[in-house]
Amino acid sequence: MFWLCITSLLSVTAVTSAQNIETRRIRVFPAANKSIAGVFQVSNLNDLNQPQYTFNASDARRLCSALGVNIASKAQVQEALTRGLETCRFGWIDEHFAVIPRIKALSTCGQSQKGLVTWRASVTRKFDVFCFNESDAATQLKDATTDSLLNGRDYSRKTQFPSKTASPTQTTHSTSSSSSLSSSSSTSKTIDREAQPARFVGGAQSSAGVKAILITSTCALLLTAIIILAYIKMRRSRALSSDAKQQQQEYIQTEEWTCVTNIKETNETAQEDERMEVDDDAS
Template identity: 65%
Template sequence: MIWLCFTLVLSFTSVISDQNIDSSHIRVFPGKDQSVAGVFQVSDLNYLNQPQYSYNASDARSLCLSLGVNIASKAQVQEALTRGLETCRYGWIDEHLAVIPRVNALLNCGKNNTGLVTWRVHVTRKLDVFCFNESDAARQLKDATTDSPSDRTDFSGQTQSSSRAASSSPTSSSSTPTTIDYRAKPARFVGGSQSSAGAKAILITSTCGLFLITIIILAFIKLRRSRAVSTDIKQAEEYIQTVEWTSEEKTEEAAQEEERMEDERIEDERMEDERIEDERIEVEENAS
């Protein structure tokens, strides 16, 4: 149980360290503190501050959780697409699919297709990730039931301006799409899961500490009791031995006393016999 506590503490420590995302190494599209219908895309940045594919399916899900949100589903990205979200980089979604939302056809983005372009690849393939902020989506839905035309123009215009800098060579379905810099600012997130995991780690640590203290106290009490019992047993043995010695001494004294009394009785009988014999002899002499 002690080792289990240590293992849990180390595991939560590892989780917390993994969830402390360096915001200078990630880039969010459409931008910092922005999303479309709650959906935003997260890319990793290399040493040149350029986006690169870095997350497999498992890492993608963990990254969204570390930011305090969930990985987006296909339906959620589709909804964001209808409201103007358009990218040119593949990102993982909840169904273990890679997708690109496209409003306009572009040769080097999504194989010149429009709509939600899907790409079924192995889960170990490294891509970006689409995350979903439920509270952000609810707020946007409350603010307006539909996006304004200017909002759609912003998203599509940003993609089109970026696409002019991209290579015009065709992209096959089995190759990695061309990387395009959306010039989005690095995101700064304070995920609720970080504080939650920290609280859980503190709770686990405190529980294990109390458990260890309880074990030490119980062990101390048990040790004292065992020593007390050992002392009582030793005293009882000494008492029994003393009683046996006293009993033996009394038995020996009683035997000696009994022997002495027997000797006195025999001596008295002998003296009485001698007295009777002397009196008989004396009587006979007087009679003669």
């Protein structure tokens, strides 16, 4: 039980130290709170506000844990790649090797390779890290399912009720509106793909803080229980020793009283014998 408390306290210390990350030097891609299939890449910024490889394999895992998420697996990064995730920097994943998700071949990224480019480097080598937020992935999957159902319904309605031929004015208006929508959507995608400094609102840190408080409270209760049990045991041992001493004293007193009584009886018997002899002599 004691070693369990020590282990828990060490884990609390590790969580607390992991929370002491300079958030202004952390950058996430693609932008804060906008992961793709729950996957996002975390980089460290130098003094010139430029990303640099900073995390080895163990540091990468601890960083994702400090953010309240898990380090992404190869399958999760592959799924994010199929949904549009593309970077130009290597990042650690759960299988202890670094990857770059590439949609287009580029000579300066992943040696002109496409797909999930892997690098089985030493675990001490420093890269970025890919983290996975399970709640974001579930939300995005739900939204994608809802959108697909809505699109299917719209398509069925359009096939059942074809619209009339639009006038040139309506055609021009629809063309301009569609072009404006496409430009705005492309602009929003560009903005979303820009890497922004992470805004850690406190969801991950609060959950980690709650865990630390629970572990600390549990250890405190266990230590208190141990102290109380030790105190009760000590009191019992003292009470038993005092009872033993008292019984020993009573036994000694009883023996002394028995000895005194025997001596008195012996003296009285001797005196009676002497009297009897004197009486015999006198007669």
